[in-house]
Amino acid sequence: xxxxxxxxxxxxxxxxxxxLRSKLLHLCGTYEGAVHIGGDLSSADILTALFHHGLHxxxxxxxxxxxxxxxxxxxxxxxxxxxxxSMRGFFSYDGIVDTYGQLDSAYGMHPCxxxxxxxxxxxxxxxxxxxxxxxxxxxxxxxGESHRVVTLMGDGETGxxxxxxxxxxxxxxxxxxLVAFIDRNRQLMTSFDEERVFLEPYTDKWAAFGxxxxxxxxxDMGALVQAIDALPxxxxxxxxxxxCETVKGKGVDFMERNLAWHAGSxxxxxxxxxxxxxxxxxxxxxx
Amino acid sequence: MLSARSVIGTTLAELGEDYDNLWVLTPDIGxxxxxxxxxxxxxxVDVGLAEQACVGVAAGLAYDxxxxxxxxxxxxxxxxxxxxxxxDVCYPNLPVKIIGTHGGLVGNGGxxxxxxxxxxxxxxxxxxTVTSIGDPLMVGEVIRQSMTMQGPIYIRLAVGKKDxxxxxxxxxxxxxxxxIIARQGTDATIFTHGTVVAQALDAAAELAKDGHSVRxxxxxxLKPIDEELIAQCAAETGGRFVIVEDHLxxxxxxxxxxxxxxxxxxxxxxxxxxxxxxxxxxxxxDEELRDKHGYGLAATIAATQRVIAAx
Numbered sequence: 001x002x003x004x005x006x007x008x009x010x011x012x013x014x015x016x017x018x019x020l021r022s023k024l025l026h027l028c029g030t031y032e033g034a035v036h037i038g039g040d041l042s043s044a045d046i047l048t049a050l051f052h053h054g055l056h057x058x059x060x061x062x063x064x065x066x067x068x069x070x071x072x073x074x075x076x077x078x079x080x081x082x083x084x085x086s087m088r089g090f091f092s093y094d095g096i097v098d099t100y101g102q103l104d105s106a107y108g109m110h111p112c113x114x115x116x117x118x119x120x121x122x123x124x125x126x127x128x129x130x131x132x133x134x135x136x137x138x139x140x141x142x143x144g145e146s147h148r149v150v151t152l153m154g155d156g157e158t159g160x161x162x163x164x165x166x167x168x169x170x171x172x173x174x175x176x177x178l179v180a181f182i183d184r185n186r187q188l189m190t191s192f193d194e195e196r197v198f199l200e201p202y203t204d205k206w207a208a209f210g211x212x213x214x215x216x217x218x219x220d221m222g223a224l225v226q227a228i229d230a231l232p233x234x235x236x237x238x239x240x241x242x243x244c245e246t247v248k249g250k251g252v253d254f255m256e257r258n259l260a261w262h263a264g265s266x267x268x269x270x271x272x273x274x275x276x277x278x279x280x281x282x283x284x285x286x287x
Numbered sequence: 288m289l290s291a292r293s294v295i296g297t298t299l300a301e302l303g304e305d306y307d308n309l310w311v312l313t314p315d316i317g318x319x320x321x322x323x324x325x326x327x328x329x330x331x332v333d334v335g336l337a338e339q340a341c342v343g344v345a346a347g348l349a350y351d352x353x354x355x356x357x358x359x360x361x362x363x364x365x366x367x368x369x370x371x372x373x374x375d376v377c378y379p380n381l382p383v384k385i386i387g388t389h390g391g392l393v394g395n396g397g398x399x400x401x402x403x404x405x406x407x408x409x410x411x412x413x414x415x416t417v418t419s420i421g422d423p424l425m426v427g428e429v430i431r432q433s434m435t436m437q438g439p440i441y442i443r444l445a446v447g448k449k450d451x452x453x454x455x456x457x458x459x460x461x462x463x464x465x466x467i468i469a470r471q472g473t474d475a476t477i478f479t480h481g482t483v484v485a486q487a488l489d490a491a492a493e494l495a496k497d498g499h500s501v502r503x504x505x506x507x508x509l510k511p512i513d514e515e516l517i518a519q520c521a522a523e524t525g526g527r528f529v530i531v532e533d534h535l536x537x538x539x540x541x542x543x544x545x546x547x548x549x550x551x552x553x554x555x556x557x558x559x560x561x562x563x564x565x566x567x568x569x570x571x572x573d574e575e576l577r578d579k580h581g582y583g584l585a586a587t588i589a590a591t592q593r594v595i596a597a598x
Contacts, residue, residue, distance in 0.1 A: 069351075113350075113379045121350055122379045125370060131340040132375060135347020135355075142310075142329060142353075162371070165340030173332070 008052055010222045016087060017048040017221065018282055021251050023083045025278060027097050029271030034263040036109075038255060039154060040080035042185040042218070042246040046152060047077075047084040049224035050181070055150065059089035062118050068147045069136050071121045073129020074154035074183060075110040076263075081119070082107055090118045127160025129153060130180060134166050137178040137239075146234050152181045156188040159197060164209065167239075171210030176236030180211075183218065185248040189262045206241045218244025252277045290447030291426045292319045295358060295386055298427040299323040303330065306434060308353040314341040316359040316387075338363045342371035342383070349381035354434060361387035361402035361443060369408060372439075377414045380438045386430070390419060390443035390481060391533030391563075392576040398567040402443070407538025409441045410510045416463060417510040419443040419534075421482035422453040425507065428461045436463075445482040445533070449573060453484055453505070466513040472502030474595050475527035475557075476520040477587065480506050480540055483533050486577070490587040501591055512543045518553055526556040527594040531587050533577070536562030557597035559590045 008016070021044050028035045051057075056068045072081045079100070086093040091107075099105035106116040110124030121132050133151040140147055157163065170178050184202065186193050193199055203213045212232060216223040227242050248262070249255030252274045266274055300322035303309050311323045312332040324331040334341045338359065345355035357364065364387050365372070376383045388394070390402045409417045416433075420426050420442060433440045440463075459467045469484055470491050477487045484505045491501040502524050504516065521528070528548075530541035541560035548555060561582035568576055577583035 121347075122374070125374050127339075128343055128371065128375055131343020131371070132347035132350065134340070135344040135349070136351050137347075138310075138332060138344065139348050139351035139353055162337075162339040162343060165334065165337035166343065169332075169334040169337065169340050169344060172334070 010225055013048055013052055013221045013225065016052050017045050018278070020044050020048055020080070020083055020087060021278055022275065023093060024080060025252070025266065025271060025274045027079060027083070027100060028264075029266040029268065029274075030097055031100050032265060033101055034265050035079055036076040036263045038187070038248040038261040038263065039074060039077050039183065039185065041250045041252065041255065042248045043074070043077045043080050043152060043183045044250065045219050045221060045224060046181050046183060046244055047080055049221060049228060050150065050152075051084040051088045053225055054228040056147065057088070059085075059118075062090070066145060066147050069120050069133070069149045071129045071133050071136075071149070071151040072111055072119070072123055073151045074126070074157055075123035077152070078107075078109060078111045081111065085118060126154070126157040127162040130163050130166035130170075133178055133180070134169050134173070134175065137170070137175040138173060140177055141175070146177070148177050148179055148231070148234050150179045150181065152183060155182055155184040155186065155199060155202070156193055158182065158199065167206070167209045167211065170239040174237040175239045176232055177234035178239040179231060180239070180241045182241060182243045183246050184243050185246040187248045187257070187259065187262070190259065203243055206243070210238065212238040212240040214240060214242045216242065216244055218246035219250055251281045253281065289423045289452060290450045291420060291423045291444040292388055292447035294423045294426045295430070296320050296322045298430045299356060300326050302431065302434060303327045306354055309434075310345070310348050310353050310355045312341050312345050312355055312357045314338045314359050314363070320358055338368040339371050342368040342385075343375050345383045346371070346375035346379075346381055349376070349383050350379070354382050354384070356384045356386060358386045360389045360400065361405050362389055362400055365402055365405035365408055365441075373412050376439045377412045380414045382437060383439045384430070384433055384442065385439070386442040386444070388444045388446050391445055392568050392580070393445040393482070393533070393573050395570055395572060397570055401568060403535050403563050403568070404538065405443065406509055406534050406540070407542070410543065414438045415510065416440040416508070418463065418508050419480040420507050421445065421450060421480070421484050423450050424452055424454065424456060425461055429463060429507075432463050443481065449482060451485045453488070464508050464511050464513065466516040467505040467507065468502060469505045470501070470503040472500040473524055474500045475529060475591055476502040476504055476524045477529045477531060477591060478504045478506050478540060478544055479531045480509065481533055483531055486584050487531055487587060489584055490591060493588055494591055499591070499595055506540055509540055509543050512547060514547050514551065517544055517547045518551060521548070521553045521555060526554055527597065528555060528558045529561065529587065529590045529594055530559070531561040531582050533582070534562055536560050536564060557594035559594055561586055561590055
């Protein structure tokens with residue numbers, strides 16, 4: 001499960017994540033409608049680690065049967081995935097920014113497999129990615145293929161019953177080739193989840209469902225790389241969940257843990273302010 | 288006894304040989320699937336009581352080039368998993384087949400266990416082909432034909448206890464999207480589907496004793512509907528239509544036919560629809576419930592007499 005053609009150091013991956021966030025903000029400042037910027041920013045490091053380090057995929061051969069499959073179960077982070085994929089060479093970033101959300105564009109609020117064949121599935125309604133991933137993992141097992149099926153869910157999304165139905169199925173069918181990353185940003189759209197909906201004890205829940213549980217800081221690129229490198233072999237018998245502790249709005253101080261920035265748009269002034277905040281955050285972290 | 292339900296299992300077990308990418312999935316409803324399960328355990332998936340995951344897993348398999356068949360009880364597949372059917376299967380137009388029982392007021396399970404809105408729901412879904420079948424031999428044929436279809440299909444059965452073989456093999460051409468003229472006639476047409484076809488044929492035979500020539504159309508494909516046949520029946524049976532179905536009277540076949548009549552400007556002399564009214568139907572045997580809710584044999588005969596008498 002490695003980007004072997006073009007391996008990156010952790011520092012290079014951190015730079016790519018910064019570039020991804022900058023491009024996200026730029027799109028958010030260009031597009032007039034709302035973008036799910038909060039959950040994009042919390043997923044940015046995970047998606048960078050996956051598309052630039054973890055996933056064995058080839059942008060020039062999107063139907064190769066041996067590729068790892070990646071499903072964005074939290075489909076509202078589509079922009080973050082489109083840009084991460086563009087940086088890996090799947091799409092052109094300009095194509096995304098220039099057409100996003102417009103009539104007949106392939107790039108919209110939630111990914112559509114029909115309009116954008118480079119993505120693995122049409123998602124958007126929450127709680128759908130994990131069952132789809134279970135089907136793809138079963139298919140790989142049935143054909144004796146050794147690729148992995150990887151999905152990224154939001155933690156709020158795991159309130160959906162279908163997630164736990166699929167979690168049970170993955171355990172019953174011993175799908176060690178299935179990996180779920182969870183963006184544990186602890187926010188729903190309208191509340192902080194431990195205030196209204198108690199997900200804790202969260203990692204225990206997954207362990208009780210028979211999953212191999214890894215718990216990391218989802219903004220620590222070194223930890224993400226390590227978690228990916230340490231994944232059990234795809235022919236092992238337990239699915240793995242990587243619970244990534246994250247911050248919604250990560251990298252832009254006025255958006256961080258701020259319910260107002262679940263989704264939003266940036267005017268020109270806001271864009272400058274957000275870019276400055278992103279730069280400041282980077283300098284602070286590199287000290 | 289040959290039942291539609293038993294044919295599912297034998298047909299799938301047969302097709303499993305020709306199609307090594309055929310998978311069968313079920314949410315804990317599997318008695319009829321044992322033949323497939325025993326022959327191809329590695330392509331049989333029982334997720335337990337989890338209809339949403341079951342349909343989602345099927346879609347995941349289909350994304351990867353497989354042909355998944357989901358078999359279970361339709362009230363749950365069509366409603367509890369409706370969003371998965373719509374967004375995971377129909378939206379990307381995947382070749383998932385949903386085959387199940389308990390279509391209509393059958394099985395005496397009470398209203399939680401009757402699928403009576405399912406055809407309305409399924410017909411509303413873009414890309415979905417919708418069928419309802421009463422003849423066990425037809426079930427096998429439709430499943431076989433569906434194997435080469437690109438998109439999804441919904442195959443509705445009753446429960447199998449009272450299934451009748453209606454047609455001799457080769458008697459009619461069975462083709463998805465084409466209605467079957469189960470009985471010729473010129474005074475009126477009864478359109479129906481599923482196990483109610485047998486009842487409509489009984490009604491036509493009864494009416495023949497009074498000299499009435501009543502056509503019976505088995506409109507086993509509700510979507511896409513056979514528009515040409517509807518136009519042809521209007522022209523050949525005096526524009527006199529009765530629609531009888533084991534489904535809500537509004538939203539099922541009657542509504543499909545009415546849409547065609549309105550859209551094409553077909554002139555009718557009389558139109559009656561018999562089906563389940565907007566009530567939760569309660570317990571009882573199939574025929575008792577049909578009689579109670581106004582779409583049994585006697586009601587069908589009476590409605591047909593009325594449309595024949597209409598000026």
